[in-house]
Amino acid sequence: MKKWLSFLLLSLLCLTLGPLGSVAAKSSADFTDLKDLDAATKAKFDAMISAGVFEGVSESTFGLKEEMNRAQFAKVAALIFGLEVDKNVNISSFSDVKADDPANGYALPYIEAIKAAGITDGVSSDRFNPAGEVTKEQLATFFVRGLDMKEEALSTPPVKDETVSDWAKSYVALALEKKLMVNGADGNFGGTVPAVRELLVTSSYEAKKVYVQQVEEKQRLEEEKKQQEEKTEQPVPVQPPVIVSPPVVEPPVTVPPVPPVPTNPTVPAEPPVPVEPPVPTEPVTPPVPPVLEQVAMPTASIAGGPVIPSTTVKLETATPGATIHYTTNGSTPTRLSPQYRGELTVLANMTVQAIAVMPGLLDSDIMSVAYTVSSDALEQVAMPTADIPEGTVTEETLITLTSATEGASIYYTMDGSTPTNQSMLYDAPISITEDVTIKAIAVKSQFQDSEMLTLVYTLDVMEDPNAPAEPFKVVGLEHVQDNILRVTFNRDVNTQSAGNTVNYEFMDAHDIHEIPMNPETVNVGAHGSNTVDLDLGQWYADLASDTVINLSIHGVLDLNSNEIEFGHHNAQLTKP
Incomplete structure (x- = not known):
């Protein structure tokens, strides 16, 4: 063929x-x-x-x-x-x-x-x-x-x-x-x-x-269907009627007349012999065509209804050795429909229809399961919680995250980005070693992802009491206005020592033979308890632009009576 x-x-x-x-x-x-x-x-x-x-x-x-x-x-x-x-x-x-x-x-x-x-x-x-x-x-x-x-x-x-x-x-x-x-x-x-x-x-x-x-397979299936229909519709053979012979009736026996006896009554004639009724025939039972076993209808691992995008569905049948054919376009499945080979992925609204088939058995009934893709229709996973609230913590504090939804997985980030199911999977407490923002979500199949948890932790750096104090020094020199320069120290200053003009000496960096110049006036703390404004008067006004000025300071104390490190060129400024 x-x-x-x-x-x-x-x-x-x-x-x-x-x-x-x-x-x-x-x-x-x-x-x-x-x-x-x-x-x-x-x-x-x-x-x-x-x-x-x-x-x-x-x-x-x-x-x-x-x-x-x-x-x-x-x-x-x-x-x-x-x-x-x-x-x-x-x-x-x-x-x-x-x-x-x-x-x-x-x-x-x-x-x-x-x-x-x-x-x-x-x-x-x-x-x-x-x-x-x-x-x-x-x-x-x-x-x-x-x-x-x-x-x-x-x-x-x-x-x-x-x-x-x-x-x-x-x-x-x-x-x-x-x-x-x-x-x-x-x-x-x-x-x-x-x-x-x-x-x-x-x-x-x-x-x-x-x-x-494909054509040969289609023809084979049509031939099998035709043969099955012919078996089902085959006429029942009629048993020929049983011919019953008519009853045999014996002729009546004639009794010759007997001479009358005066003393006896007349003897009547003998009655006819009774005839047996005909034996009824048994009804003929038509042959019953063989009934083929039917393959078990396929079942889906997920019942129809709302599902999240990319949900996977598994099909199976209880009949060993049967194969499953299915459609997702609304058409009726046949043996020529796509054969099920693995899980189906639901990306959009779809109806899965499937049959299970096996040689020598009747095809199963049609399974039909409709899926609607909808995140809103699903229960939401409980948002993760932390055992330690956000705020200031000590170094190497361990943060434990949990979700009230059983079986949920937690994913988190520590770089400020929004977490997804591709982020780091939480599987152990998180150690805090620096200032950090933790963001986390909990996810579970067939559930909506949880709301996002955001935790901001600041590391509490404790000062070492045995560490040496930082030296008292100048950390800034800038031009403020006219002939006034502002000196900024790293700590608050003692007003009396910082207000003495002789403690400040200015020189033109390119004229090493010049006599150092003291400011005309000193204004302590006008812009902060660690600042001093110095008015250099006409000396500064006579300097050309781009002149490099060196400042040397001595005798200035902080509030703890620590004296500034003395030395030439404590600070330097280029005149604008």
């Missing part, structure tokens, strides 16, 4: 080839650039060439490494998938596909056919780009859609291949799994690379092989 059906499909292709198939049948032997192919690859080329799906770019050259455009691919796809092509259509739903286009006009009906089949919607809502290239990832996508495996592709884990665009990774993964296409020698798929005619032929051959298997 399988060989007969493959031959029939191939024959049908040959009858619907149009311009490509009108030439005399060729083979790989007719093209010089195919002579070095291995025998297995030649067989694939021969099958596609003899069917008229492909022809050479010239009489003797196939064009093995040449690219095929989108118009040419449309015709190939329509042929290998046996699509219904209306040769009379001459107006396209795409604005850039014209029947009078000398290069690609022939492909118009094929383009409309693959659009109707859902293989492609064009490069935009009204453009097909018939002269454009077909990339390897586009080719994989077209084949998967042509085989009606879109739903299966969407549930297939995507390839981890940076050469494939994100949108195509699941399609490429399924194409590789079904052996429609293979990776390159470097182990990568090369999704954005234009597909050459060699790849189009070999992958078209593999896609055609899968398509034939």
Whole structure:
């Protein structure tokens, strides 16, 4: 049956080839650039060439490494998938596909056919780009859609291949799994690379092989269904009626007359012999057709209703060895629907319908579970709490975080950023070694994430009583206004010592022979108890701009009678 059906499909292709198939049948032997192919690859080329799906770019050259455009691919796809092509259509739903286009006009009906089949919607809502290239990832996508495996592709884990665009990774993964296409020698798929005619032929051959298997499987299922219906509807054989012979009646016995005896009464004649009634026949019981056992209906690990995005759902059946087929687009699942291979991910509102099947058993009832993606509908995890409130703590204080929601995990940050489930996982108390802000959330599957906890801890640095005191010194010298300079000390000053003008000596840094100059007046504490304003009078006014001034101080005390470190150049200033 399988060989007969493959031959029939191939024959049908040959009858619907149009311009490509009108030439005399060729083979790989007719093209010089195919002579070095291995025998297995030649067989694939021969099958596609003899069917008229492909022809050479010239009489003797196939064009093995040449690219095929989108118009040419449309015709190939329509042929290998046996699509219904209306040769009379001459107006396209795409604005850039014209029947009078000398290069690609022939492909118009094929383009409309693959659009109707859902293989492609064009490069935009009204453009097909018939002269454009077909990339390897586009080719994989077209084949998967042509085989009606879109739903299966969407549930297939995507390839981890940076050469494939994100949108195509699941399609490429399924194409590789079904052996429609293979990776390159470097182990990568090369999704954005234009597909050459060699790849189009070999992958078209593999896609055609899968398509034939699908048709055969569909025919087998229809035949099984028909046979089952015939068994159910088989008429009950009627038992022929039992013919009962009529009862045998003995003729009455004639008693000859007896002479009357005067002393005795007359003797009556003997009555007729009674007849046995006919034996009733047993009713005929019709044969009861065998009742097939039914596969157990699939069940979902999560009941329908509101779920959070990216929730995973597991399907299973209680019948050992049964396989599950499912849909998520609202259609009724059959044995040709995508086969369940792993957990389904709920990214948007969806209804999962599934059946379980097994040879020799009736298909299960249909399971239908609807999921609504909604974070608001879920219970929220309790916000984490800390055993030590925020504030000032000593070094290496340990902070313990907990959540009142059982089974919740806590994630936190210490750099001020907002925590997510990708942040640090809390698994041990947090040691405080510096000023820090801790932010934390608690999360749990099928729950909303908790509100964020924010804790600010300041380290209490205790002074060492045995540490030497910092020397009393000048920490700043600045020009305030006119001829006044302000000196800032690192501690509050003793007013009497700081108010003595002879304790301050100014010099021009470039005139080492100049006699030091004392300020005319001193104003202590006018702008803080650790500041002194010094009026240098005319001496400062006569200095040129950019003159570097050195200040030396001695005899000034702090409040604890510590004297300032004496030395030349306690401070320095460049006159503005």
